[in-house]
Amino acid sequence: MSKKRIISIIMLVVLAVGIALAVYGATGVGIYDNAATMLGGDKKAAIGYIQDPSTLTEIGSLDKLGADKVSSFLKGLGLDASKVDAAVDERVKYETAVANSKDRSKFLAYAQSVDESVTEDNLNDLIKDHDKSDPMRAAMAMQELGITDEAQFAKLATNEELLALYKEGLPKLLENGRMTSGVLIQFVGIILIVIALAYFVIQAMDIKPRGKTRAANPKTAKVTTFLLNYALFIILGLILVVVSIIRIDFLSMNNILNILQNASTKGILALGCAGLIVLAGTDLSIGRVLGISAAVTASLVQSTTYASRMYPTIVQPLGAFGLLIPLFASIAIAVAFSLINGFGVAKLHLHAFIVTLGTQLIAYGANCLYIESQPSGTAQALSTFDPTFLNIAAGAIYIGELRIPLVVIYFLVLAAIVWVIWNKTKLGKNMFAVGGNMEAAAVSGVNVAKTIMLVYLLAGVLYGTASFLEAARITSVGANTGLNYELDAISAVVVGGVSFSGGVGTIQGVVIGAVIMQAIVYALQFLGINPYIQYIIRGLIIILAVSIDVRKYIVKK
Amino acid sequence: MELAKRQSEKTFSTDPKQPRRNKLYDKIKDNVSLRTVDLVIIITSVLLVAALVIGIITGKRPQ
Numbered sequence: 001m002s003k004k005r006i007i008s009i010i011m012l013v014v015l016a017v018g019i020a021l022a023v024y025g026a027t028g029v030g031i032y033d034n035a036a037t038m039l040g041g042d043k044k045a046a047i048g049y050i051q052d053p054s055t056l057t058e059i060g061s062l063d064k065l066g067a068d069k070v071s072s073f074l075k076g077l078g079l080d081a082s083k084v085d086a087a088v089d090e091r092v093k094y095e096t097a098v099a100n101s102k103d104r105s106k107f108l109a110y111a112q113s114v115d116e117s118v119t120e121d122n123l124n125d126l127i128k129d130h131d132k133s134d135p136m137r138a139a140m141a142m143q144e145l146g147i148t149d150e151a152q153f154a155k156l157a158t159n160e161e162l163l164a165l166y167k168e169g170l171p172k173l174l175e176n177g178r179m180t181s182g183v184l185i186q187f188v189g190i191i192l193i194v195i196a197l198a199y200f201v202i203q204a205m206d207i208k209p210r211g212k213t214r215a216a217n218p219k220t221a222k223v224t225t226f227l228l229n230y231a232l233f234i235i236l237g238l239i240l241v242v243v244s245i246i247r248i249d250f251l252s253m254n255n256i257l258n259i260l261q262n263a264s265t266k267g268i269l270a271l272g273c274a275g276l277i278v279l280a281g282t283d284l285s286i287g288r289v290l291g292i293s294a295a296v297t298a299s300l301v302q303s304t305t306y307a308s309r310m311y312p313t314i315v316q317p318l319g320a321f322g323l324l325i326p327l328f329a330s331i332a333i334a335v336a337f338s339l340i341n342g343f344g345v346a347k348l349h350l351h352a353f354i355v356t357l358g359t360q361l362i363a364y365g366a367n368c369l370y371i372e373s374q375p376s377g378t379a380q381a382l383s384t385f386d387p388t389f390l391n392i393a394a395g396a397i398y399i400g401e402l403r404i405p406l407v408v409i410y411f412l413v414l415a416a417i418v419w420v421i422w423n424k425t426k427l428g429k430n431m432f433a434v435g436g437n438m439e440a441a442a443v444s445g446v447n448v449a450k451t452i453m454l455v456y457l458l459a460g461v462l463y464g465t466a467s468f469l470e471a472a473r474i475t476s477v478g479a480n481t482g483l484n485y486e487l488d489a490i491s492a493v494v495v496g497g498v499s500f501s502g503g504v505g506t507i508q509g510v511v512i513g514a515v516i517m518q519a520i521v522y523a524l525q526f527l528g529i530n531p532y533i534q535y536i537i538r539g540l541i542i543i544l545a546v547s548i549d550v551r552k553y554i555v556k557k
Numbered sequence: 558m559e560l561a562k563r564q565s566e567k568t569f570s571t572d573p574k575q576p577r578r579n580k581l582y583d584k585i586k587d588n589v590s591l592r593t594v595d596l597v598i599i600i601t602s603v604l605l606v607a608a609l610v611i612g613i614i615t616g617k618r619p620q
Contacts, residue, residue: 201600367620544601
């Protein structure tokens with residue numbers, strides 16, 4: 001047996017041990033969950049009770065928790081089994097007696113035995129009169145339990161015996177160290193899994209292609225290539241199919257229009273960003289630039305009846321034409337940032353990643369300062385907008401009963417305009433030339449720097465317009481507005497087929513990408529997936545899209 | 558045309574032995590095999606599906 005094979009077998013064992021330890025460790029970590037179940041409360045409260053059992057004042061009903069489970073949980077904590085059995089039995093009997101006293105027919109029979117005047121007809125009056133019925137129910141339960149002493153019954157009601165056992169047992173969870181060791185064992189397991197997987201991945205790099213086997217199955221190779229090239233769309237389609245099956249209302253017209261509405265502002269950002277990616281660049285400042293442009297828009301369109309508005313000197317509503325001022329102001333701010341990015345890339349030959357990272361921070365800082373400069377002296381979000389602004393930027397038109405948001409129409413119009421710029425103008429042709437091969441474009445007489453600046457300018461105009469519309473859509477603009485929007489825009493562009501290698505992309509692809517990405521975000525929310533897992537999924541989608549893009553590039557070359 | 562060529566030569570390297578590589582994907586192409594990229598696609602796809610399954614299992618859907 002070769003040395004390599006022996007190591008592979010050892011690594012398989014390491015992997016198996018790692019998985020086993022991770023699973024075993026997880027059971028130890030799960031004690032908190034188990035304790036929470038056994039206390040009939042949530043995990044947070046259970047942690048508090050375990051750390052300070054004196055704060056525990058009540059336990060859930062044994063009927064719901066399961067008497068056997070509680071009994072084995074307490075015994076598992078090392079408590080005296082006979083004591084546990086006695087306390088649990090006593091509690092079960094008490095709960096049964098109390099439940100019987102609440103049973104209408106049983107209570108009627110008891111009430112008639114102690115008071116002949118009680119009949120089926122006047123039972124309801126007796127039940128409503130708690131001053132009379134409650135002591136009667138307690139007496140009934142006491143009779144069933146064979147207790148005459150009220151103090152003893154009160155002791156049963158407060159569940160003292162069982163509470164004392166819980167208080168004695170819970171600290172043992174920490175004493176026996178199983179929780180701590182559970183965490184550590186879990187991590188040891190994870191480390192072993194990573195080591196084994198790393199080994200196998202590295203080994204996989206070394207495997208030489210087996211010419212005969214690969215060449216002998218051209219059909220398999222074709223299917224494999226298809227699956228690799230379309231992996232992203234297969235998975236995204238799968239998500240949409242799964243969510244449509246689990247939640248049939250996902251495909252309702254209202255929902256589809258909501259998806260389109262939310263995709264529109266992100267789509268406009270993606271239209272701007274797509275041009276930069278065609279130039280083989282990127283833009284990490286999109287979100288924060290949108291934040292400051294939206295803040296400027298918001299400050300200019302606040303209702304004149306709102307006392308805490310940013311500019312109290314604006315006393316007349318702006319009106320439909322007046323709204324051009326906040327629109328152009330928003331565009332001006334976004335264009336200013338875009339031109340800084342463009343200058344850095346075109347003239348200083350800096351990497352777009354670095355320049356836009358810098359402007360992202362600048363835009364964020366400027367936005368925070370702007371919002372903090374409100375006359376009220378607080379950093380509260382800018383809200384309460386003029387109705388005309390909301391009607392124009394976030395309104396809707398009706399076709400029959402169908403409500404079509406205006407922002408969707410704006411998005412489609414802008415997409416059409418950008419399509420014309422990309423496909424029918426000199427700028428568009430130069431952009432693809434520069435993105436495809438900068439050297440060749442320069443030799444052919446294309447002014448590379450000017451082209452880059454113009455594409456950044458176009459992106460700025462689109463960001464500014466998107467900011468104006470987004471302010472109306474979210475109706476409140478704060479310091480965190482725009483956070484992570486660049487991820488949505490870039491992922492929409494990449495999913496839409498624009499290549500990071502530059503020189504490749506279509507506007508229709510970007511529009512479809514924006515809608516697909518928004519539909520996925522909606523689908524994940526519909527499935528109730530944890531928001532943090534949603535971030536992981538979106539990150540993986542971007543990596544997958546770029547990997548497929550790289551694959552296509554390598555195959556092409 | 559000559560001006561453009563001179564500008565281009567000024568901007569980009571003209572050493573034929575070491576042509577300027579300003580494309581990220583060219584660098585990837587030179588250093589990474591197709592097999593490795595396929596492996597990355599497969600691993601990412603598996604992770605994506607795993608994240609989705611975990612998300613759906615642990616998800617709290619509003620009733």
